[in-house]
C-alpha cells in the first residue's frame with residue numbers, strides 16, 4: 001500500500017532554467033525584514049513582476065508579468081517546483097527558503113542543488129529532492145501549462161508517483177527524519193553539551209591563542 | 213599514519229562527535245555576524261531562553277545595508293527605515309550579549325570578510341562561519357571557513373558547533389608566472405569558467421602550485437572568496453611564511469611566546485605529500501588573460517580577447533539565450549566593443565589596499581571617460597580607507613572622477629542606496645553578475661580592479677595591458 005503524505009505532494013510547476021540563484025528566488029531588497037515570514041509575495045520578484053518591487057509596495061499596485069509560469073492561474077497555488085541543475089546557488093540567504101515556503105512550495109525537485117541552499121531547505125521543513133536528468137526530463141515533458149497535474153511523494157518509502165509511474169529517490173536518513181518528525185536540531189545538539197565542553201577544554205589547552 | 217589533506221586535518225582537529233546519521237558536530241572557533249542574516253537567529257535564541265555558547269568567538273559589524281556617504285551620523289544617517297531597523301537590531305543584540313562589535317562610527321568597521329583578517333581575528337587552523345556565502349574568503353589563511361544559513365547561525369550561537377558532513381577533497385593547482393597585470397581575480401574567474409558554477413559542489417577546494425604561493429595574502433583572499441561561485445562552500449590555501457608575516461602585529465593576533473607557539477602549530481597545516489584528492493585540476497598561469505563575464509552567471513566568462521559566445525556552443529542553451537537578452541548583447545560582439553555606464557571598485561572580493569593601489573596606479577593622471585555616468589570606489593574597511601588616504605590614493609581616484617566612499621558592501625548587492633539604474637552596464641570588481649544583483653535590471657560585468665580602472669578611462673572594456 002502506498003502511503004502518501006500530503007505534506008510534500010501537490011500540483012507541480014516547472015521552471016526550465018539551470019543555476020537558479022537565490023538572488024532571483026528572493027531579491028535583496030526583501031532581505032531587510034527581520035522576520036521569517038511574509039516573503040512569499042516576492043518570491044522570484046524580478047521574474048514575476050514588470051516593475052521593481054520594494055517592501056513598501058502593495059501587491060495590488062504591481063504590474064504582473066503574464067507569461068511567467070507562477071502567474072499562470074493554474075500554478076498560483078502550486079506546491080512543487082521542478083527545475084534543472086545547481087538550483088539555489090549563490091547567496092546563503094535562508095530567506096530564499098522562507099520565500100518558497102511562504103508561497104506554498106513544499107518540495108523542490110532538481111537535478112542538483114547548491115550546498116548551502118540544500119541544507120537550508122531541510123532546516124525549514126522543505127523537501128529538496130535530487131532526481132536524475134532523465135527523470136527530470138520526463139517530468140518536464142509531461143508538464144502542460146494548460147492543465148495542472150500533481151506529483152505524489154511518499155517520503156517514508158522514498159517514492160515519487162507521477163501518473164502511474166513510481167520513481168525511487170535517495171535521501172539521507174537524518175534529513176528524512178528531520179522532515180517527518182520535525183526534529184529540533186539545536187535541542188538535539190545540546191544533548192552533546194558535555195562532549196562539547198570536554199572537547200573545548202582540551203582544545204583550549206592546545207590552542208590557547210584561539211581563546212581571548 | 214595515512215596521508216591527509218589540509219582539509220582532512222582541519223576537519224579532524226575540530227571533530228567533536230559523530231551523530232547517528234553519519235553527520236558530525238564540528239567545533240567552531242570564529243563566528244562572524246552581520247545585520248542581514250542574524251536577527252532571526254538571535255530571535256531563536258531568545259525564544260529558547262539560552263545565551264550564546266562562547267561570546268569571545270563572535271565578532272559583529274554592520275556592512276550590507278550601510279550607506280557609504282554621510283557616515284558621521286552613524287545609524288541615524290541611514291535613510292531607509294527597514295535598513296536602519298536591521299542595523300539597530302544588530303546593535304541591540306550586540307549590547308544584550310556584550311559581543312565584540314565594530315559599529316558604524318568605528319574606523320575599524322567594514323565588510324565582515326575584510327575586517328576579520330585585518331584585525332587578526334582570522335587565524336590559520338580555525339574553523340570560521342558566517343551567515344554569508346563569501347566566508348570562504350578566510351580560507352586564504354589555511355582556515356576552514358564556510359558560509360551558513362540563518363538556522364545554522366542560531367545553531368552555532370547555541371552550541372558552538374555546526375552539524376556538517378565531510379566534503380570531498382579537490383585540489384586546483386596553478387603553476388607558473390601570471391602574465392603582466394593578470395591578478396588573483398582573473399585566476400579565480402578563469403577557474404570558474406573552466407569548472408563551472410557547480411564544479412566545486414560537495415568539495416572543499418585546496419588551491420596549490422607556484423602561482424598561488426606567489427600571490428599576496430590579499431590575492432589569496434580574492435581567490436578563496438570566489439570558491440563559492442565555483443559551488444564550493446570552502447576553499448583554502450595552506451599557510452606559509454607570508455601568512456605568518458601578515459598576521460604579525462595585527463590587533464587581535466597572538467604575540468610573543470604564544471605567537472611562536474602558534475606558528476609552530478600552524479606550520480603543520482599542509483597537505484601530506486601523497487594525500488588523496490577525489491578530484492584534481494591543473495592549470496597553467498600563462499594561459500590566463502584578463503577575464504570579463506558577459507552573462508548572468510560567473511561561469512559565463514571569457515578572456516578580454518574573446519567575443520560573446522554563440523548559445524549553441526554552450527551546454528545550457530536556454531540559460532545562455534536568457535542571459536544574452538538580459539545583458540542586451542548579441543553573440544559575436546567583441547568584449548572590447550562593449551561600452552559602459554558605471555564602474556564599481558569594491559566588495560569583499562576586491563576592496564583591500566592592494567586592489568586600490570593597482571586601480572590607482574592605472575588611473576593616475578587619467579580621467580574617466582565622458583560616457584561613464586558614475587564611478588564608485590568603496591574601500592573594504594575604514595582602515596583600508598585610512599591607509600589609502602595616507603598614501604594619497606583617494607586623490608588619484610577623485611581627480612580621475614571617481615566618488616570616494618566609506619566602507620561597506622555597497623553596490624556589490626545594492627541593499628544600500630548605491631545601485632545601478634535600469635539597463636546600466638557596469639564593470640564591477642565584485643563577485644556576482646546575477647540578474648538585478650547591483651540594481652533592478654542592471655547589467656554587471658565582473659572584472660579585476662585593473663580592468664575596472666582601465667575600463668573607466670576608456671569608457672568601454674579594454675585589455676588593461678594595452679592602456
Ligand code: SF4
Pocket residue numbers: 275276323324325344346559560561620621624625642643
Ligand atoms: S561585499 Fe558583496 S559578496 Fe561580499 S559580503 Fe558584502 S554583499 Fe556579500
